[in-house]
Amino acid sequence: MSADFLQGISDQPVGIAKSRAHKRQLQIHSRFEESRETFKPKRPISHAEREKERRDEALAKPISQESKGFELMAKMGFKPGMTLGKQREDEIRITEPITVDIKGNRKGLGHEVEEVQESNDRVEAVMQKMKEQAAKHEELIDDYSKRRKMDNNAKQLVKDIRACRKVREELDHRIKKNVPTVDWFWRSYKVVQEETEAPKGYYRSRETEKEEEYKYSNGLKAPVDPNYDASMPADELEDALSKINTYLRDGHFYCIWCGANYCSPEDMADHCPGSTRRAHHGDDDHE
Structure with a gap:
């Protein structure tokens, strides 16, 4: 058969024959595929692979009873399946020969163990570095959350101080007061x-x-004017808010968070939730 003819056969799709000619083409194609698998060249076996096959085959066979070594051991009472030496009751001995580990490279003894240890050390170092990076990331997130909370806290303090100053000035003007009790109580x-x-x-x-x-x-x-803003220390803002809020509540019976002017201390005690923002809204406490 020529190569062109076989190439044409190999291009034919496999299926149900539609005619006698098609059936013959399918049969020729099938025989061609079988012959190609049969005569397919095998990969040459290397010398090292051939030695390994022979070694494994030899080690798989038990020691021949006709060998000189077996005869000497048999004279000392050895029988197939027994262990060597006197065995104690609590001792477990092997009955199969120890496998032979053939060294096929020029590396020193114990070098493979050292390579494994170095690989484990590298993996452990990478894992430790990843843990440190994760811990640092968590620390940065926590620090960012704290700074964000402090900034929001300072902004809310400034907002409350400004509201207190505005209300304080209006209430003092109602009672015909020309100057505030404390200079910065008015803007x-x-x-x-x-x-x-x-x-x-x-x-x-x-x-x-x-x-x-x-x-x-x-x-x-x-x-x-002191011009209170969020850049000031939080303790100064809290102290200023506490002072002006105390004056509003004691002097005018006014609650900045209720937005109401009560008639008396008793009326304020009965209807006002408390003297802090937390008591009114559950937000951060600005004492």
């Missing part, structure tokens, strides 16, 4: 005044000299 505003004449003996600049001063909303002179 002060910066006022810029322009001077028309420069002091004698000084060179007058082209720009008009300006002098800054602070005043309350009623026009009276005031100190510099």
Whole structure:
């Protein structure tokens, strides 16, 4: 058969014959596949593989009873299946020969054990590093959560202080009070005044000299406004809120979180949940 003919046969699909010619083509194709598997060249066996096969075959066979060594052992009372030496009651001995471990490389004795130990050490080092990275990641997340909570806490404190100052000023104006009991209880505003004449003996600049001063909303002179913001320490914000909130509750019977002005201390005690934000909303306590 020519190669072209066989190639044409191999391209034919396998299936049910539709005609006598098709049936013959399928039979030829089947015989061709069987012959190709039969005469398929085998991979050559290497010298090391051939030695291993012979060694395994030899070790699988028991010691011949016709050998000189077996005859000497038989004279000393040895029988097939017995162990060598006197056996104690609590001792377990092997009845099969110890397997032979053939060394097929030039590495020193114990080198394989050392390689395994080094591999285990590397794996352990990688695992330890991963644990440290995970712990550091958790620490960063925890630190971020704490800082986020502190920032929100500071922002809420500033918001409450500003609300207290605003309400305090309105309530003091109702009772015709001109200045606050404590300077910063009211908000002060910066006022810029322009001077028309420069002091004698000084060179007058082209720009008009300006002098800054602070005043309350009623026009009276005031100190510099503290301008409370979230960048201030939390303990200072908490102390300021505690002072102004205490004055509002004791002096005006007003609760900033209730948003109500009570008639008396007894009325406040009966209807106000408490003197902290937590008591009203369950949020972080700003004492």
